[in-house]
Amino acid sequence: xxxxxxxxPRRHRQFHGTGSMDYYAAQSELRxxxxxxxxIAACMVLLLCLILNQLEISVTVIVSMGIVNIWGNxxxxxxxxxxxxIPMAFLLLGSGVIAFGISKYPLGDxxxxxxxxxxxxxxxxxxxxxxxxxxxxxxVSTMYFLALSTPAGELAGILRKAHVPKVVVExxxxxxxxxxxxTKVQGNMKAAAVSRLGYVDFKTSCRSFGQTGGNLFLLxxxxxxxxxxxxxxxxxxxxxxxxxxEKPVKLWQxxxxxxxxxxxxxxxxxxx
Amino acid sequence: MKxxxxxxxxxxxxxxxxxxxAPAANAMHIMEGYLPIRFCIAWGVICVPFLIMGFFxxxxxxxxxxxxxxxxxxxxxxxxxxxxxxxxxxTGSCSHMTxxxxxxxLFGPGAVSILGVIVLIFQAILLAHGGLTSLxxxxxxxxxxxxxxxxxxxxxxRKCRVNRRVSVFLxxxxxxxxxxxxxxxxxxxxxxxxxxxxxxxxxxxxxxxxPTQLPLAVVEGLLTMIIMITLENYxxxxxxxxxYLEN
Numbered sequence: 001x002x003x004x005x006x007x008x009p010r011r012h013r014q015f016h017g018t019g020s021m022d023y024y025a026a027q028s029e030l031r032x033x034x035x036x037x038x039x040i041a042a043c044m045v046l047l048l049c050l051i052l053n054q055l056e057i058s059v060t061v062i063v064s065m066g067i068v069n070i071w072g073n074x075x076x077x078x079x080x081x082x083x084x085x086i087p088m089a090f091l092l093l094g095s096g097v098i099a100f101g102i103s104k105y106p107l108g109d110x111x112x113x114x115x116x117x118x119x120x121x122x123x124x125x126x127x128x129x130x131x132x133x134x135x136x137x138x139x140v141s142t143m144y145f146l147a148l149s150t151p152a153g154e155l156a157g158i159l160r161k162a163h164v165p166k167v168v169v170e171x172x173x174x175x176x177x178x179x180x181x182x183t184k185v186q187g188n189m190k191a192a193a194v195s196r197l198g199y200v201d202f203k204t205s206c207r208s209f210g211q212t213g214g215n216l217f218l219l220x221x222x223x224x225x226x227x228x229x230x231x232x233x234x235x236x237x238x239x240x241x242x243x244x245x246e247k248p249v250k251l252w253q254x255x256x257x258x259x260x261x262x263x264x265x266x267x268x269x270x271x272x
Numbered sequence: 273m274k275x276x277x278x279x280x281x282x283x284x285x286x287x288x289x290x291x292x293x294a295p296a297a298n299a300m301h302i303m304e305g306y307l308p309i310r311f312c313i314a315w316g317v318i319c320v321p322f323l324i325m326g327f328f329x330x331x332x333x334x335x336x337x338x339x340x341x342x343x344x345x346x347x348x349x350x351x352x353x354x355x356x357x358x359x360x361x362x363t364g365s366c367s368h369m370t371x372x373x374x375x376x377x378l379f380g381p382g383a384v385s386i387l388g389v390i391v392l393i394f395q396a397i398l399l400a401h402g403g404l405t406s407l408x409x410x411x412x413x414x415x416x417x418x419x420x421x422x423x424x425x426x427x428x429x430r431k432c433r434v435n436r437r438v439s440v441f442l443x444x445x446x447x448x449x450x451x452x453x454x455x456x457x458x459x460x461x462x463x464x465x466x467x468x469x470x471x472x473x474x475x476x477x478x479x480x481x482x483p484t485q486l487p488l489a490v491v492e493g494l495l496t497m498i499i500m501i502t503l504e505n506y507x508x509x510x511x512x513x514x515x516y517l518e519n
Contacts, residue, residue: 021398046405050309086400087303094306094459097476101465125466132306132463139305143404147397155397167330171345172390178349179394186353205360206491210498213354217499218507220350224342231342238338 020079021147022180028073030149034249035158041257042146048261049138052268058134060267064260065141073148080144087140091133099129152176157244170240181223186216300370300455300485301395302410304403311462316408322385322416329382343513344379348387351375352394356401359491367488368401370451373444374496376419377426378516388415413454422447440500445493452485453478 025031030038049061069075075083101120111118156172189212193199198208231240307315333340355371375384389411395401402410422443429439460474503511 021400043404046305047309050305050405053308083400090301090303091306093480094303094477097459097473097480098463098465100476101467102472102476122466136303136305139403139405140303140400143304143396144400146404147400152394152397155393165327167334167341168327168386168390170341171330171348171386172393174342174345175348175352175387175390176394178346179352179398182346182349182353183356186357199360202360206494207498209357209360210495211502213495213499214502214506216353217350217503218510220346221343221507221510221513224346225339227346228339228342 021083022151024073024075024079024148025151028149030068030072031151032247033149033253034247035150035154036161037249037253037257038146038150039155039158042142044257044261045142045145045264046139048264049135049142052264053131053135054268054271055131055134056271057264057268058131058138060264061138062134062141065138065145069141069144069148073145075148083144084137084140087136091136095129095133095136098132099125101125153242154244157242166239173240173242178220178223182216182220185219186212189215300413300452300481301392301402302406302413302455302458304396304405306403307406307409307458307462309405311458312405312408314408315412315458319385319389319408319411319416323389323411326382326385329380330386333383344383344387347375347379347383348390351384351387352391355391355395356399359488359495367484369488369492369495370414370418370448372414372418372451373422373440373447373492374499376422376447377440377443377496377500378511381416381419381423384419385411385415388419391415409455409458413451413458417454418447418451421450436504437497437501441493441497444496445489448489448492449485452481452489456481 045061045065049058066080070077070080099121101122102117111120113119153173153176156169156176159172160166160169190199193208193212197204199205330344333344351371351374354374355369357368359367359369372384372388375387379387389407392402392407392410392415393404396403396407425446426439426443429442430436434442456477457470457474459477460470463473464470465473465476
C-alpha cells in the first residue's frame with residue numbers, strides 16, 4: 001500500500017459552532033508554517049486592504065484569500081460560503097445605512113417621499129456603500145486566512161512573544177481550553193432539556209435557557225477548583241508553560257508575501 | 273429616472289429584500305474592516321486605561337489567592353459560551369446575548385474588561401463575530417461601556433433598596449441597550465451622513481438596529497435574571513467566593 005495515497009478522512013457534513021473554525025485550523029495544510037509569520041502576513045494584507053481602500057484591491061483580496069482558504073487551508077467550498085455568510089447581516093445593514101439618507105428636503109439622485117421626510121439615495125452614497133461592503137469582505141477573508149490556519153492556542157503563544165503580560169496569556173490558554181469543555185457540557189444540558197420539552201415555547205425556552213446558564217456557571221466553578229488542584233499536583237507554581245513546536249520561516253514564504261504585497265500596491269497605482 | 277439608475281435602484285431594493293429573509297446574526301459586533309484605520313487606533317487607545325485598570329484588578333485577585341486563576345479563566349469561558357449561544361427569540365431571528373451585564377454583576381467591571389478582550393479575540397477567531405482591526409471599538413462598547421454602566425446601575429439600585437432581581441434585570445437590560453447605542457455612535461462617528469453629520473447618521477444606525485436590539489435587551493435582562501435566581505438557589509457558597517453576595 002502506498003502511503004502517500006492515504007488521504008485524511010474529510011467530514012462531509014456541514015458543521016457550525018465553536019468547534020468548526022478550530023477544526024479547520026488544526027487540519028490546515030498551512031498549520032506547519034510559522035505562527036508569527038501568519039499573523040504578520042494577515043495584518044499586512046489587512047492594513048493594505050484598509051489603507052489602499054479601492055474596489056479592485058478589495059475584490060483581489062477576496063478572491064486570493066478565498067483561494068488560499070479553500071486550497072491552502074483545505075476548507076470545503078460549502079463551509080467557506082457558510083463562513084462568509086456570517087458577517088453578511090451586519091455588513092448589509094451597515095452599508096445600507098450609508099447608502100440611504102433621510103432628509104427634510106428632496107436631495108440625492110432619487111428619493112422616496114415618506115410624507116414628512118424624504119428617503120434619499122445618491123449615486124455617491126451607493127458607491128461608498130459598495131466600496132465599504134467589499135473592503136470589509138476583503139478584510140473578513142483575510143481574518144479567515146489567519147483563523148483557519150492558526151489554532152487559537154498558538155495565537156496565545158505568539159502574544160506571549162509580543163510581550164503581552166504573562167497573566168493575560170495564561171488566562172487565554174486556559175479560557176481556550178475551557179471554552180470547549182463548557183460548550184460540550186452546555187450541549188448535553190440543552191439536549192436533556194429539549195428532550196423533556198424544555199424548549200417547547202418561548203416562555204419555557206427562556207426558563208430552560210436561564211436555568212441551563214445558571215447550572216453551567218455552577219458547574220464551571222466547581223470544575224475550576226478541580227482543575228486548579230490538578231494543576232498544583234502537577235507542579236504548577238504560578239506559571240503555565242506550554243510546549244511549542246519550532247516552525248522556522250522559509251525564505252520562499254517571505255518571498256510570496258513580499259510579492260503579494262507588492263502586487264497589491266502595484267495594482268493600486270495601475271488602476272488609479 | 274434614467275434606465276441605469278432604475279436598475280441600480282432595483283438592485284439595492286433586492287439586496288434589502290434578501291436581507292429581510294436572512295436572520296440577523298449577532299449584529300452588534302463591528303465587523304472586520306468596517307472602520308477606517310484611524311478610528312480603529314483611536315478606539316484602541318481609549319480602551320487602554322480601562323484595560324490597565326482591569327489588569328491590576330486581576331493581579332490583585334491572584335495575589336489574594338492564586339486559586340482565582342482557574343476561576344477567572346472559567347468565568348471568561350462562561351462569558352464566551354453564554355454569548356455564543358442562540359437565545360430564544362420572539363421574531364425567529366437568531367440572536368445572542370452580550371453577557372456583559374452578567375459578567376459585570378458577578379465579577380466587577382474591572383476584571384470583565386480583560387476577560388472581555390480575550391473573549392472578543394476568541395469570538396473573532398473561533399466564531400467570526402467581530403474582528404481584529406475592530407477589536408478596539410468592540411472592546412470599548414462590549415467590555416468597557418456596557419459592563420461599567422451595568423455595574424453602576426446594579427450598585428445604584430442596591431443602594432436605593434430595589435429588589436435584587438429587579439436590579440439584575442435593569443442592569444443587564446440597560447447594559448445591553450447601552451452597548452447597542454455606543455456601537456451605533458461608533459459607526460456614526462466613522463461614517464457621518466452627508467447632510468446632517470454625525471447625529472443624523474447615529475439616528476439612522478440606531479433605527480436600523482433597533483428592531484433586533486430592543487427586544488434582545490429585554491430578553492437579555494430576563495435571562496440574566498433567571499440565571500441569577502438559579503445561582504442564588506443552588507450556588508450560594510460559590511457566589512460568595514466570587515464576591516457577589518457580600519453586598
